[in-house]
Amino acid sequence: MNPVFDYHALAPELVLSGAIVVVLVADLLFPDREGLQTSRLASLGILVALVPVLTLAIDGADRSLFGGGFVVDDYAIALKAFFLLVAYVTVLVSADYVGEGDYYKGEFYFLLMSSVLGMLAMTSARDLISIFVALELISIPTFVLAGWRKHDTKSNEAAIKYYLIGVLSSAVMLYGMSLIYGLSGGKVLLADIGKFAAAGDAPPLFAVAIFLTLVGFAFKVSAVPFHFWAPDTYEGSPTPVTAFLSVASKAGGFVAILSIIYFGFFEADESWQPVLWALAAASMTVGNLTALRQTNIVRMLAYSSVAQGGFILVPLAVAQDAPRASFEAVVIYLFIYGAMNLGAFAVVIAVARRTRSGEIESYAGLGQTAPVLGILMSAFLLSLAGIPPLAGWFAKFVMFRAVFEAGGAGAVTLGVIAAVNSVIAFFYYAGVARRIWFEDPAAELAGPARVPAALTVALAMSAAVVLVIGVYPQLFARVGELAVPL
Amino acid sequence: MIAQNIAFWIIAVVMAAAAVRVVTSRNLVHAALFLITVLIGASAQFIILLAEFVGVTQFFLYVGAVAVLFLFGIIVTRAPMQPADYDNDQRWPALAVSLLLLGVLVALLIDAFGHQEIELSDDLLAIGRSDAVGNSLFRTFVVPFEVVSMLLLAALIGAVAIARRD
Amino acid sequence: MALNQFLILSAFLFCTGVYGVLARRNGVLVLMSVELMLNAVNINLVAFSAFVRDVGGQIFALFVITIAAAEVGVGLAIVLLIYRNLDSPDLDRVDQLKG
Structure with a gap:
């Protein structure tokens, strides 16, 4: 009995794997040849991998392979599309940064795409082994990418800190998973673990196992108090890698949490709900309060992404009482967060090309010297703050909707904390915008800014998403509704 | 025992x-x-x-x-x-x-x-034999297996790229 | 044989690893402590696999072993890079950025 292979279900991963090999070989055969830049090849490969995602979406049927360990449903398809789009934009913002430095270009895109392959696998992973393996494929290439500026000791430090935290969090997560495997009577499929959790006769050790697993994931999504590596790693890494880490790799961690909570631990809510509640509240508060004090734009965005991670955890923390609304909220928030954060980092890269500085001071007067960049940066920051009519308000809206649907004292308290934090966050986002428009530029930066074509496309894409979703959220809300697998 | x-x-x-x-x-x-x-x-x-x-x-x-x-x-x-x-x-x-x-x-x-x-006992020995492990690995866990192959390639190339003196 | 004798040995190794991660400041030694924790995981998985008579745990352990090897390779490459730039693999010396 030969296993029946559904190649269509595996097509996005297969196409991307093919593209990865092509990039690697092309870089070997044609080093630095004009007209065949690896960045173009990489972005083309990622776009081609989107084709089978589209055909799967049109086909619409849920596919379950290998005994249920690999599932392609609307949730998986939506997030596969998200990760591929994020990867495409990341390649665009990397193109000139990597092309102008003395970096290994082919290897850079190879590692980036390998990490994206891990994300695609993560969206479909429905057993502990697949989740673990996909998480490692997401992480290991990014350890190396964080240290890609080899002669910069800050980049070295970013890499070693990220690496040690990464392997430590995997070990903690695995210990939790090994206990879950034993307690559930030898089950690795999330569906089987879900049945065990629903039976409700698990010993207290099960709660500890869930706790350890979630601690491992909390490191990956840099939730407070497991966030301390994030600002250093984000500041030291090459900025395009930081953009990738703060959006894609973080979203990878959230997809893992989403899958493992919804398909596995769901009924054991007294074990995970308090943990996620505390992580959400702490991440929002600590992230925002620390972001207020930052003078470096990348560190500010790092703490802001810790806080945004907290906002994404809010619906998860009330998931038991509002399953559908929470799932929708997480997926929608991830999409919008991806667009606005990538956009903000694209502006940071564009500005740093001219000022060679990551300090917030260097944004003074950007509105006069480079009005378009100034407008875009203000738009992305105000979107992150949740100001209508930019997409961020819709992300916050679906989050609060999930909280209100859940009701209950715990959910409402968390909602109040989230509301207070939205106000705090407004101050530092608006603070940068104020410098852009109401302060005079440093004299030596009078000349016009030149933004390379690839970066322009990346900025345009992010800006378009942020504006269109912000003005017509109903177009996009459908994606969130469809993605709910319940 | x-x-x-x-x-x-x-x-x-x-x-x-x-x-x-x-x-x-x-x-x-x-x-x-x-x-x-x-x-x-x-x-x-x-x-x-x-x-x-x-x-x-x-x-x-x-x-x-x-x-x-x-x-x-x-x-x-x-x-x-x-x-x-x-x-x-x-x-x-x-x-x-x-x-x-x-x-x-x-x-x-x-x-x-x-x-x-x-x-x-003997039935436990049968579970841990390489044929049983291989069967399970290539039937049920073939996707993670393939993912690991890409992971090893990425780790290899990444390690070489970053440790190389240049 | 009691299942717990394996699980408690594993818990001991795990906690020893946790101590090492917290108390060591040399990158290579921290990595060794993480390896202790991963071995604890493997002992758990194989013991449970024998207890419930399911091969899944052994497969899981095989994946853990393989990926741990890949992680160590990448980690030592990063340590080597730092050694070259700073002339020291001590974590304390790598401290320009303060979180």
């Missing part, structure tokens, strides 16, 4: 002692050698549990590859061969945290699996 039990306890005591030395040794090379002792011990425990394939893989991969990598890393970074202080100033809090964790885990493990026994 008694022979396996005696073997377990001897190996377990050696492993525990070696593990403690790994985290307290003041000499890098000694720490690596104690780590190898733990790794070999784990491999022996897998054989006792009749998981032959995993036991052998543990031996080859960990003792053959990982341990050698560690020693290689120690050599190329020219770590001092004489004892040095490798601990930070958090030794006592660290000890408190790990002892607390150990206490909680042991109490809960006894609560959850108090009197459960592992029966070592």
